[in-house]
Amino acid sequence: MSSWIIDRRALLGAAGQLGGVALAGQATPGWAKTLSQGAAALPQSEVLSGEAITLRIGKGHVTIGGKPAKAITINGTVPGPMLQLKEGQMLRLTVINELDEPSSLHWHGLVLPFQMDGVPGVSFPGIPPRSSFTYEFPIVQHGTYWYHSHSGLQEMMGCYAPIVIEPAEALPALLPSMREHVVLLSDHSFVNPARIARNLKVEADYYNRQPQTLSGLMAGHELSLDQRLSWAKMRMSPTDIADVTASVMHYLANGHGPDENWTGLFSPGEPVRLRFINAASMTFFNVRIPGLAMQVVAADGQDVQPVTVEEFQFGAGETYDVIVTPQNRAYTIAAETMDRSGMARATLAPAAGMTAPVPPRRARPLLTMKDMGMDMSGGAMKGMSMKMRDGSLAPQVKMGPGVDMISAMPEDRMSDPGIGMGDVGHKVLTYRDLVALHPNPDLRAPEREIEVHLTGAMERYMWSMDGKTMSQAHEPIPMRKGERVRFTLVNDTMMAHPIHLHGHIFELVTGHGDHSPRKHTVTVQPGGKASFDVTAEPGDWAFHCHLFLHMAMGMMRVVQVRPA
Structure with a gap:
């Protein structure tokens, strides 16, 4: 069981393997294209559904700010293809590992036989290089979930994608038919994850570029001198909000950076369901849509009584479904990192090309x-x-x-x-x-x-x-x-x-x-x-x-x- 914890030697070895990733041409899955009409508008050719699905894990890249970053892809893309399933169906997934290292896929949040859970060294041996494995299990729930690699550094390099499961029986009174958009938030770096880990082992606050300063002390900002000395004596820092920050990470919405501005379309006055997924490797996000209240209707795929909020914070692995009713204007989806060093950005708009002001990042908390x-x-x-x-x-x-x-x-x-x-x-x-x-x-x-x-x-x-x-x-x-x-x-x-x-x-x-x-x-x-x-x-x-x-x-x- 202990073999899958990544020690320093394994990290450096993985860095050597992944350092030779060739840059393949990047495609975008249909659900994550820069302009989205909604999940229901996807052509059948761009949907992975039914009882038999094939997925391929390979090497590629994701483009961030016009530059290619090395990545581990599913079916050639980051994020990978969305699985659209139905509660009550059987599912047979053949996963082909095209890498020169072991791989796996874990179905995050799904209740299933443990042999199908996809964690090497715990529930199955993993998928050896240049081979395949078939997962087979019933779908016993509905809601918003996701899947990702549970091997090596692969999840941190882009090996993840959403799962949307429709309920076996529609509940029109509670869940009326409406336009839906998946908003999958993630982080990605041009620096190899092994190097990030090494830097943190050498200096734990290596990526903390928002420390308290002498000028701040002299200006009377934040903590007093006595308070700062007390924290220092405890060898603690009140600014240690996140150990991996925007100094090394870039933040993506459906695989797109802020400048690419993924946009979800709507008709003014219609309710829209947004399925938020935190697929980041190291990031908590604060999600808000300035000028638009969000009605939370599901948490981790489980239906909840509607609760209206202006913002929510969620950690890696969590999902929230919200319903919004936008009017005839554009809105910014702002996903600010918990330490407020960076932000993923997307847009809701009634027409292509429309944008809304992007709120400035707020002051770093203590x-x-x-x-x-x-x-x-x-x-x-x-x-x-x-x-x-x-x-x-x-x-x-x-x-x-x-x-x-x-x-x-x-x-x-x-x-x-x-x-x-x-x-x-x-x-x-x-x-x-x-x-x-x-x-x-x-x-x-x-x-x-x-x-x-x-x-x-x-x-x-x-x-x-x-x-x-x-x-x-x-x-x-x-x-x-x-x-x-x-x-x-x-x-x-x-x-x-x-x-x-x-x-x-x-x-x-x-x-x-x-x-x-x-x-x-x-x-x-x-x-x-x-x-x-x-x-x-x-x-x-x-x-x-x-x-x-x-x-x-x-x-x-x-x-x-x-x-x-």
Whole structure:
């Protein structure tokens, strides 16, 4: 199981292999062309649907700002082709690996037999170079999902694409027929991912180009001198919002950079469904459409009672469906990175060629003591550094150089809109806003609780769970088939982590009883905690942070579900 964690030697080896990628001609899948009439308007020749589909993983490039960047493609494109499926059908997918290295595809968020989940070393051996593998499984759900490689550096190099599954029976009263657009957000770099990882190992804030400055201190901006000295004594930085930023990444909407301006068309006054997918490797996005409210109707493919917001923040691996009703003008879809160093941009317009003003990037946020799991309401920061590594607060955590803090007072942060979103002046979605549209399928109370600590050492760029990397954790997390379990995730780091459990849809513990929101990926805020209840499905399942390099460095475990 430990063999698929990417160590330094493997990263450098992959860099050598991918360094020779030849630049093939780039095509764009029909659903992602710069001007879109909507998914329903796609000709049948540009749709991958039905019960038998063939996909090819190969080398190519993606054009960003007129320049080619090396990429791993699906059917020759970045992103790859959209799969349009129907709940209740059988699906047979033949995946041909045209690379000179092993590959795989994982069907993110789908409930399926574990042998078909697509994680090498966990659920199947992988797809050897120049060979193929056939996935076969029933489609038992509907909604917005995506698929991506789970091998080597391939996901970070563009090997991903959307999945849209129509419900078995239409619900016209609740889900009326309307124009739909997929908006898949991602990040891509001209720098090889192995080099990015090496730079972070050498200097964890290598890509943080928004530090506090002396001129800012003298001007009285942000933190005082005493506060800055206190952070420095703890060897922490309040500007460590993201470890991979716009200094090395470019941000794409449906494979297009901001200047290419992907545009989705609409008729004024008609409702439009936007299926947002965060397929980025290392980026949280803050999504808003200035001048246009969004009605959230699904989270991670699961229907929710409509909730109106102006903005939402989501992590890698998460999806949201929203309904908007635009008028006779153009609107900018602004997907600002959480650290506000960059932005993906797209447009909604009633006619081709129309654009709207692009909002300027907002000021970079700062972390607080709350993000360190410390309640400062009763005193100042003095002496706090002495309490940062109190192992008695988390006995199951293996203390060592890979753990630089334990949250002293982690709070449930399900009502938190996300880093930097508390003072934006308008309604931002929170997990507690989400209420399932239908009663949950399993209303049993959990039989037991499993607490997992998300641990790390920023200065050493080490990431783990319970103080152990994947290669160090020789025992899986055990469960029994059908068992009802509560997971509580405690974030002992100062970065947000989107945690994904393969093969399961779980219920967030947010106080909504039998209508708890259901998801497959949950973001745990810095210094905070999050809980979900889940019914165990048989098999071996990956359980990891969906920030690619955090997972690669070891923030991953295997959940092993055996017969009762």
